[in-house]
Amino acid sequence: MSSATAVIGLSSKVWIRYTPGQRLLRFALYLVFVLAVVQSVRSIDVIPEFLYDAPTQMADLLHRMWPVSWRSFPGEIQSALIETLHMATLGTILAVIMAVPVGLAAATNLTPNRAINFLARLVLVSSRSINSLVWALLFIAVFGPGALAGTIAIAFRSIGFIGKLLGEAIEDAQRGPVEALTATGASKMSIILYGYWPQIRPAFWSIVLLRWDINVRESAVLGLVGAGGIGMALNSAMDLFQWDKVSLILVLIFAIVIIAEVIITRARKTLL
Secondary structure, three states: OHHHHHHHHHHOOOOOOOOHHHHHHHHHHHHHHHHHHHHHHHHOOOOHHHHHHHHHHHHHHHHHOOOOOHHHHHHHHHHHHHHHHHHHHHHHHHHHHHHHHHHHHHOOOOOOOHHHHHHHHHHHHHHHHOOHHHHHHHHHHHHOOOHHHHHHHHHHHHHHHHHHHHHHHHHOOOHHHHHHHHHOOOOHHHHHHHHHHHHHHHHHHHHHHHHHHHHHHHHHHHHHHOOOOHHHHHHHHHHOOOHHHHHHHHHHHHHHHHHHHHHHHHHHHHHO
8 A cells, every 4th residue: 555655756746847937036037128118218318210211211222232342442542541451450469469468467377476477467348348449549549540549459459368368278277288388497487488379379379369250350440549550441321421432442352351260260170
């Protein structure tokens, strides 16, 4: 009788995926999400007339952008495109020069000083928290409009990205080679060059190449606020309603992004 009762008791159990507390928490999260969406829709000032007319306006804009004005490429647009690549490349190089010391200082296993770690991480967070367009506006106020402000804005924006990932790569390095060099009395620089660098070299080049790829895309946008590059030519063409030139610049930006992606892929295979 007892065994039969046990079988009945086992068969009567019902499997429940979430506990009552978990279900309540999920319901609360869904409710907050729905309320946030509703509040966002209510606060956004959407004009229905413009929304209904948007397809017609888009079709008219595409009609004015075709055919593409290929004859406009030589001259100003070509120079702006080359300037964009120079901004991205030089900005990345400057960022690496500034980010490497900060990344070394942010790694707790390499720099076991909490004050230095905190200051380094503060620099990295400050760099990442400010958008590249805001950096560009700041440096335009200092250096004036042009490629110099855009290049420095790209560099300062990239410090946080490169430094953070570099510091994490150093912290993930194996301790064996480092401890062996330390036991022999090697200097700090020797430990970095022969203990850490062989381990983090693939990650370092991946970080730098990825950041250059991102900077190529960002440098094409910085010109919209006057920081040089192809963005300034795009802004000028839009202000003058030269939509055939706008379509040309958009095609060039798309093409340069694709070419940069191909270059990054081949460089990774060569270096890594």
